Amino acid sequence: xxxxxxxxxxxxxxxxxxxxxxxCKGCSICVEFCPTRVLEMETFVVQVVKPEACxxxxxxxxxxxxxxxxxHTE
Amino acid sequence: xxxxxxKSIRPGKxxxxxxxxxxxxxxxxxxIRAMDTCGLDKNNTAIVSGIGCASRLPxxxxxxxxxxxxxxxxxxATGVKMAKPEMNVIVMGGDGDGxxxxxxxxxxxxxxxxxxxxxxxxxFIYGMTGGQFSPCTPTGDKASTTPYGNPDPxxxxxxxxxxxxxxxxxxxxxxxxxxxxxxxxxxxxxKGMSVIEVLDDCPTTYGRRNKFRSVVDMMKRLKEIxxxxxxxxxxxxxxxxxxxxTGVLYKEDKPEYCEQYAKVIAKAQGRxx
Ligand SMILES: Cc1ncc(C[n+]2csc(CCOP(=O)(O)OP(=O)(O)O)c2C)c(N)n1
Ligand code: SF4
Ligand code: SF4
Ligand code: SF4
Ligand SMILES: [Mg+2]
Numbered sequence: 001x002x003x004x005x006x007x008x009x010x011x012x013x014x015x016x017x018x019x020x021x022x023x024c025k026g027c028s029i030c031v032e033f034c035p036t037r038v039l040e041m042e043t044f045v046v047q048v049v050k051p052e053a054c055x056x057x058x059x060x061x062x063x064x065x066x067x068x069x070x071x072h073t074e
Numbered sequence: 075x076x077x078x079x080x081k082s083i084r085p086g087k088x089x090x091x092x093x094x095x096x097x098x099x100x101x102x103x104x105x106i107r108a109m110d111t112c113g114l115d116k117n118n119t120a121i122v123s124g125i126g127c128a129s130r131l132p133x134x135x136x137x138x139x140x141x142x143x144x145x146x147x148x149x150x151a152t153g154v155k156m157a158k159p160e161m162n163v164i165v166m167g168g169d170g171d172g173x174x175x176x177x178x179x180x181x182x183x184x185x186x187x188x189x190x191x192x193x194x195x196x197x198f199i200y201g202m203t204g205g206q207f208s209p210c211t212p213t214g215d216k217a218s219t220t221p222y223g224n225p226d227p228x229x230x231x232x233x234x235x236x237x238x239x240x241x242x243x244x245x246x247x248x249x250x251x252x253x254x255x256x257x258x259x260x261x262x263x264x265k266g267m268s269v270i271e272v273l274d275d276c277p278t279t280y281g282r283r284n285k286f287r288s289v290v291d292m293m294k295r296l297k298e299i300x301x302x303x304x305x306x307x308x309x310x311x312x313x314x315x316x317x318x319x320t321g322v323l324y325k326e327d328k329p330e331y332c333e334q335y336a337k338v339i340a341k342a343q344g345r346x347x
Contacts, residue, residue, distance in 0.1 A: 018076070023088055027095035032290040061076060062251050063293075065099025067088055070076035 016072040017048045023068035030060035082106045087134045095289030097248035097274025104254025111259040119162040122151040127202045128168035128195035145176030148183040159332040169196040169210040184238035187266045188331035197276040205279025216283040235269040236324045242268035243324040247296035
């Protein structure tokens with residue numbers, strides 16, 4: 001299966017943000033459109049750095065051209 | 075809830091071949107959501123394309139698919155629809171495929187008002203073959219074949235479709251991601267020829283040559299140039315300079331081609347019409 005860096009779920013309302021690293025092409029779209037700076041680029045693959053700041057707007061998932069990021073809200 | 079795109083994609087087909095930041099992926103997701111909204115049956119829905127980066131899309135989709143010759147998608151799709159009028163037919167492809175080599179098939183499919191949904195991914199360039207200018211490359215912009223700037227005026231695909239007789243015409247951009255599925259879904263539900271133009275981006279062969287610093291810059295540009303039709307009616311010609319209208323641009327009910335053709339068949343067979 002594809003490797004993924006899944007953010008540790010810290011509290012009930014923090015979603016699990018899944019990045020499918022094998023699909024991510026590092027375009028930065030999700031990083032730029034995230035309103036709360038949850039995501040950062042690191043050597044061409046996106047990293048989830050501040051999952052607790054996620055407001056579940058789904059912008060990253062909606063805009064990713066590569067089916068590489070998913071926000072699991074429950 | 076994370077959106078389940080995988081159920082619509084053939085197992086093992088991802089990652090797709092499109093470049094980092096290529097808008098075709100965003101448009102594809104919109105198409106998947108629209109097909110879900112309309113509840114299209116995989117076994118009764120054909121997705122037909124020509125050749126180009128955009129036209130690679132059917133290969134990923136777990137539907138009945140047809141990847142044809144460059145520019146010929148509308149012709150093949152017409153054949154599918156005529157042979158199986160009960161099938162949902164989605165045609166898709168790039169601006170080059172649909173309006174250059176395939177321009178003739180495109181306008182005549184519009185003229186016939188055959189019940190298909192044609193989604194054009196307009197990235198203003200021939201992406202696949204290295205960035206030659208297409209009929210949609212903005213005047214003055216650079217392509218591999220217009221190194222001093224493109225002297226040609228463009229085809230406005232939506233206007234062309236309306237002029238040629240399509241009965242549902244809409245336009246949006248890869249920036250307006252949620253509008254993509256809404257407009258395609260409306261097009262699918264419309265009986266007759268629907269054309270949905272999605273302006274997107276080719277960072278590799280168009281963005282680099284035309285001074286876009288990043289994919290995000292290209293997204294912002296799409297946001298800037300788009301004006302919803304309702305807002306445009308209150309704007310002056312000067313304010314509309316360089317803008318493109320988005321939303322449903324045209325909608326009309328007219329006799330559909332397969333139904334008209336069925337009458338011809340009935341007549342020829344001596345059956346009452
Ligand atoms: C008959 C024929 N002529 C030319 C080509 C070369 N060719 C392949 S794709 C393409 C243009 C694709 O541009 P577009 O439809 O805009 O798709 P994009 O790659 O930009 O998504 C051309 C000229 C071909 N495959 N077949
Ligand atoms: S859902 Fe919104 S807030 Fe959360 S990571 Fe994605 S873009 Fe950022
Ligand atoms: S938008 Fe998708 S492909 Fe681009 S960096 Fe984010 S996860 Fe990766
Ligand atoms: S060349 Fe352009 S259109 Fe083709 S995959 Fe790359 S970015 Fe997309
Ligand atoms: Mg193109």
